[in-house]
Amino acid sequence: MKHTLADLAEALAAQSANAPEDEADLLHFYHRLFALLAQQQAAxxxxxxxxxxxxxxxxxxxxxxxxxxxxxxxxxxxxxxxxxxxxxxxxxxxxxxxxxxxxxxxxxxxxxxxxxxxxxxxxxxxxxxxxxxxxxxxxxxxxxxxxLPLDEWLRGYCPVCGGFPDFEVIVSNKWRRLLCERCAAEWRFPNGVCPFCGEDSPDMLGFYTTEDEVYRIDVCDACGSYIKGVDSRRFEGTLNAVLERFLTPGLDYSAVEQGYTRPEAFEDFAEGDET
Ligand SMILES: [Zn+2]
Ligand SMILES: [Zn+2]
Known part of the structure; x- marks a missing residue:
């Protein structure tokens, strides 16, 4: 799916107009930020x-x-x-x-x-x-x-800019799509593997979902990281993954409350030398 900053800015404006007061301010701020970023992209x-x-x-x-x-x-x-x-x-x-x-x-x-x-x-x-x-x-x-043949990349970091993913869309029992937090590129990645450290032991991996099982947080006890996302098979309506990131701060709070963090510097997850 192709994401544009202008579309995101517009979607944020629509969301802030309908949001409860305590969320509307922040969404409106994001709208103004992304409208500015979209303007720069166009130039x-x-x-x-x-x-x-x-x-x-x-x-x-x-x-x-x-x-x-x-x-x-x-x-x-x-x-x-x-x-x-x-x-x-x-x-x-x-x-x-x-x-x-x-x-x-x-x-x-x-x-x-x-x-x-x-x-x-x-x-x-x-x-x-x-x-x-x-x-x-x-x-x-x-x-x-x-x-780029994005479906063949199969690594936990962005195929375009190397950034960490910050959102996942579960598409099947086997696969999810990851979304880069920096450039919004989307690529395919298996479920059951930590995108950040490569851990694949079921004992070390887990996930939590909202009651309706639409939203979820995948966690890894090997590196302590989490990634939030949505199960597209249960999501009703048109899913806009880049927008959903901004609508789901509660998922981040609850992951942090349980002791998980977002990865920060690349060096924390330096891969073994593959050359
Ligand atoms: Zn990227
Ligand atoms: Zn991990």
Whole structure:
């Protein structure tokens, strides 16, 4: 399924209009954030087709190296920094300690976030860099995924940008689809394996569902991670996975309450050397 930032911004607006008061504020904030990100995506001049010309799918599958290279995004401090400041100004409404880095640091921190999934400068800076990069990463995923055999990837991290999945859609007894928290690429992954550490022993894996068995949290006792999601076989209506992430903070609370966490830095889950 193809996700666009403009569609997500619109869906968030509709949800915030119908939400109970205590949820409406946050959804409205997300709507404004994603409307800003969508506007930036529309203004991007990113053309990855020249990189696709000599892209080897075989090599991509064998090496397990995500398809996108940070350099391909073509970020320059002179244009990227003012954008980071704009995003920071909006995020400060919710995260008062959110400050833009210096112009010299902006691209460098974006690169560090891209490669390590953390800037090393705290949660507020990580959130800023994730949001600031979102227009580029969604655009890159939109351009690259039509050329990638995503169903053959079968790894727990994103085939496009290497990000962690933060939402799953169960499609059958055997398979689910994972959604990248950074670029929203979707790919196929088996049930019964932890996407984060590869654990596959049933003794170490479990899941909880809501009473109606529509929503669920899969947990791993080997690495302590969880992923939330939805069982598409029980979901009624049209499922919009990128939207559902924002509508289900309760699943995160309950996973955290039970002692599970979301993975943060890539290095915490460094894979064995496969070369
Ligand atoms: Zn991704
Ligand atoms: Zn695990």
């Amino acid at each position: 991007l001049e990113l053309d990855l087709s020249k990189h696709l010309a000599d892209f080897s799918r075989k090599q991509w599958l064998r090496s397990g190296e995500p398809a996108l290279r940070f350099e391909w995004l073509g970020l320059a401090p002179s244009t990227f920094h003012p954008w980071v400041e704009q995003v920071a100004a909006l995020l400060r409404e919710r995260v008062p300690e959110c400050q833009a880095p210096t112009p010299e640091e902006s691209v460098e921190l974006a690169a560090r976030y891209y490669h390590d999934n953390t800037t090393g400068k705290g949660a507020a800076m990580d959130a800023l860099m994730q949001s600031a990069l979102t227009p580029w990463l969604w655009e890159a995923a939109a351009q690259l995924t039509p050329h």
